[in-house]
Amino acid sequence: MPERTPNTKDPRETRSAPKTARVAVLRATPANVKERYKELLRSIAYDHHLSKLSDTALKINISWGKFYPACSTAPWQLDAVIETLLEDDYKKELIHACHNNTVVVSAKEGERKNKHLAVVQKHGIRNIHLYEGEPWEIYRPKGEYLVLDKIYPEGVHVPKRFHGENIIHLPTMKTHVFTTMTGAMKNAFGGLLDRKRHWTHSVIHETLVDLLMIQQEIHSGILAVMDGTVVGDGPGPRCMTIKEGGYILASADQVAIDAIAAKMMGFDPMELRFIRLAHEKGLGVGNPKEIEIVGEKIDAVDFGCRRADTFASRGQHMLYHGIFKPMERLLTHTPLVVLTYIASWAYHDWYWYPAIGRGRVNRYLESGWGELFRSY
Numbered sequence: 449m450p451e452r453t454p455n456t457k458d459p460r461e462t463r464s465a466p467k468t469a470r471v472a473v474l475r476a477t478p479a480n481v482k483e484r485y486k487e488l489l490r491s492i493a494y495d496h497h498l499s500k501l502s503d504t505a506l507k508i509n510i511s512w513g514k515f516y517p518a519c520s521t522a523p524w525q526l527d528a529v530i531e532t533l534l535e536d537d538y539k540k541e542l543i544h545a546c547h548n549n550t551v552v553v554s555a556k557e558g559e560r561k562n563k564h565l566a567v568v569q570k571h572g573i574r575n576i577h578l579y580e581g582e583p584w585e586i587y588r589p590k591g592e593y594l595v596l597d598k599i600y601p602e603g604v605h606v607p608k609r610f611h612g613e614n615i616i617h618l619p620t621m622k623t624h625v626f627t628t629m630t631g632a633m634k635n636a637f638g639g640l641l642d643r644k645r646h647w648t649h650s651v652i653h654e655t656l657v658d659l660l661m662i663q664q665e666i667h668s669g670i671l672a673v674m675d676g677t678v679v680g681d682g683p684g685p686r687c688m689t690i691k692e693g694g695y696i697l698a699s700a701d702q703v704a705i706d707a708i709a710a711k712m713m714g715f716d717p718m719e720l721r722f723i724r725l726a727h728e729k730g731l732g733v734g735n736p737k738e739i740e741i742v743g744e745k746i747d748a749v750d751f752g753c754r755r756a757d758t759f760a761s762r763g764q765h766m767l768y769h770g771i772f773k774p775m776e777r778l779l780t781h782t783p784l785v786v787l788t789y790i791a792s793w794a795y796h797d798w799y800w801y802p803a804i805g806r807g808r809v810n811r812y813l814e815s816g817w818g819e820l821f822r823s824y
Contacts, residue, residue, distance in 0.1 A: 469704035469733035472742040473712075476677060476696050478816040485528030486535070488698045489673065491742050497700040498669035500538055504614040505546040505576075506530070509635050510558035511622075511685040514801055515821075517812045518680035518690055521618040523563035523824040525675040525696075529616060530571045544574035546615075548638030552792045563824040576609075578639065583608045591661045594654040594725070599647050606640050606662065614669040615639075617702065621693060621709050622680030625764070626652050628720050628755045629710050630685055632672035632702035633660055646780055646788075650768040653721035660702060660731050672705045673698045677817055679713065682756040687800050690808060691751055692817075695744070703732025704739045711736050712746055713753040760795040764788075 472491045476484040498504060506529065509521045526545070533543055545568045547555040555577060559565045568575045576582065586603035596604050617635040624630035626649060633656045637645060640659045648655040663670060676695040680688035695712065699705035703726045707717035717723045717734050727734030780788070812818045 469699070469701045469739045470742055471697060471699040471701070471704050471708045471739055473695060473697050473708065473746055474743045475694050477694065478677075478820040481524050481677060481696070481820070482528040482531065485525065485673070485696055486532045488696055488743070489529070489532050492698055492700065494532075494671055494698065494700070495536055497671055498538075498614040498616070500542075502542070502612060502614050502668040503609070504533065504538060504543050504616060504669075505610070506544065507546050507615055507617045507635055507639055508559070508564055509617075509619050510547065510553060510555050510562065510564075512796070513554040513557035513561065514797070514805070515561040515563075516686060516688075516801075516805055516809060517817070518620050518622045518678045518688060519684075519686055520558060520562045521564060521620065522675045522677060522821075523567050524677075524820060525618055525620075525673065526564055527567045527570070527824075529618065529673055530567065530573065534571070540571070540573055544576050546639065547575075547577045549577065549579045550638065551789050552796075563821065566824050578607050584642065587662060587666070589662055589665055591665070593658050593661075595648070595651045596655060596658040599651070599655075600644075604640075604662070605642055606666070610640075611666050612668050614671070615663070615667050617670075617672040619672065619674050620678075620680065621674055621676035621695070621697075621713065622688060623682055623684035623713070623753055623755055625683055625685075625755065625757055627656070627722055629706070629713055629715060629753070631674055631706040631709050632699075633657075633706050633722060633726065635672075636660065636663055636702075646785070649764070649780075650773075653725060656722040657725045657729060657731065660726055661729070663702075664731065669700075670702065671698065671700055672702050674705055674709055676709065676712070678812070679751050679753065681713075681751065681753040683758045686796055687758050687805070690812060691753075692815075693751065695746075695749070701732045701739075703727060703734045707734045707736055708739060708741065708746070712749045712751060714750045715753070758795065758800070760792060 584605040617632045619631045619635045674697040676693040679691045679693040710717040723734040
């Protein structure tokens with residue numbers, strides 16, 4: 449594949465993080481969530497961060513092919529963002545939904561079961577899967593990598609179409625077995641790395657910082673819009689306990705929105721390595737004391753979330769950081785990696801969801817948020 453090296457005359461070259469970190473936070477109910485999303489975006493003058501002349505990719509988060517609350521982008525989240533863009537004169541033909549794929553999660557299945565495809569078809573925008581005929585190319589950054597140059601010495605491949613595009617990340621508020629919580633920064637993980645991204649799990653925090661640096665170099669504008677109408681707690685991003693949240697967030701600073709979400713979940717953001725590293729590298733603001741909150745006061749918000757493990761994730765931790773570490777390369781860089789995929793499917797799809805998850809989903813579908821979900 450061709451290599452692309454940024455040059456000083458390229459208008460798509462390095463973007464610096466916003467000098468003033470602002471995160472908008474609003475409460476929302478099933479009855480008003482779409483209008484509140486529009487208010488949320490306009491409260492931070494989101495259109496100042498996204499060029500109307502560029503393509504805009506809506507980076508949908510799909511953490512499971514199945515529907516599970518807080519696991520993947522909510523349909524009203526996607527719906528409201530598209531409506532806001534169209535109302536504010538962003539051209540429909542320059543907007544597209546954007547999906548990555550993994551070996552254990554089907555984006556095609558996920559977009560159907562999470563109602564994303566229904567929303568995309570409703571608005572008549574393009575729906576792009578990055579693994580279906582989209583060219584990827586080696587990217588040589590202007591900044592210095594922390595780890596990716598060592599993991600991929602031949603170069604990091606990124607989607608060619610991302611150069612010069614706006615990107616809007618659509619994460620949810622949830623925990624993660626590797627990063628404690630996951631949000632805007634982690635949402636770039638699938639879109640910017642190919643199927644060999646599992647090679648980075650042992651250095652996931654540094655990887656997220658490297659990917660943030662790439663984003664700020666290649667995108668014409670970056671925005672993150674997070675759904676916290678329900679919050680995922682425990683062994684995320686799939687086998688979570690569901691808590692009602694009732695909040696939505698937006699920011700042009702991915703580090704800042706993750707920091708505020710982490711704080712609302714009950715974590716100290718600067719103790720989360722990926723947030724602290726990004727803050728120290730000047731790629732965003734991770735210290736809540738340095739972030740301006742627009743909208744609701746969140747000082748008393750604490751969802752009491754805690755990182756936890758499943759049987760499957762405990763095995764992953766032993767592989768990447770524990771007694772099986774000497775076998776990591778054998779089990780992740782050779783055909784034996786299929787054994788880890790089978791283990792994931794067996795635990796999550798064949799055991800946990802039928803035995804535990806489906807009952808939680810059914811109870812959720814009886815709530816106000818579940819009723820809204822069914823309406824799509």
